Amino acid sequence: MDEMTTSRDGTALAYQVTGQGPTVILVSGAMSTGGTLAPLAQRIADRCTAVVYDRRGRGRSGDTPPYEVAREVEDLAALTDAVGGRATLFGVSSGGALVLEAAASGLPVRRAAVYEVPYADFLEGGAEREATYKQQLHKALSEGRRGDAVELFLRLTGLAEEMIRGARQSPMWAGMEAVAPSLAYDDTVMGDGLLPRERLTAISVPVLSVAGGASPKWMREACREVSRAVPEGTYRELAGQTHMVEPDVLGPVLAEFVEG
Structure with missing residues (x-):
């Protein structure tokens, strides 16, 4: 990260x-x-000014307790001010839930785009799964078991047990444990894990909700429902893509939306 700004509560953001x-x-x-x-930023750089940043508690950015979703919205406000005062927001997965909350809160957003926010409304047993994950995650983190917290998250994403065991032995595991406390932040952003329909009606700007055509049906349905819940929403499906979307496929769609 090349530049720094400061959020309202004094947290440094890279x-x-x-x-x-x-x-x-x-x-x-x-x-x-x-x-x-x-x-992705590099892929759209010929058409957009793309800003990437370390969310609080990660990378070179700071972290000021206690955590509240409103503080992350303030982070986006500080970044927006730092890069000109008005911007489109784009969020991936739980980052998309943060983008939608920022737009609903009245942040001066031009447009909002999200990719596969994992609202579990259309997943059988989704609400129960989310509640169990929340309880186990916060217990692991409160007891300092960062590795177990990472395992819980990887299991939630559907990663096979043998791959989780392999990840624990990999050089990147230490870095994963370092950002493990921020899993609680994303969990808080996601709320109860279900689509906040009433909250989304407060968004007054155009919203693009994108899903991968090769992602599970429940995920695609959740993304489609986001576009229906907001006053001005559009749904796009990218053929052959999964949650790990390719920048070369997503980039042109995102850039077209940002250009308006």
């Missing part, structure tokens, strides 16, 4: 600006830093 054109701030999901979205 960010990087790439490209030229209308501004879009890219918001990463759980277990991610701004660097995770750098390839």
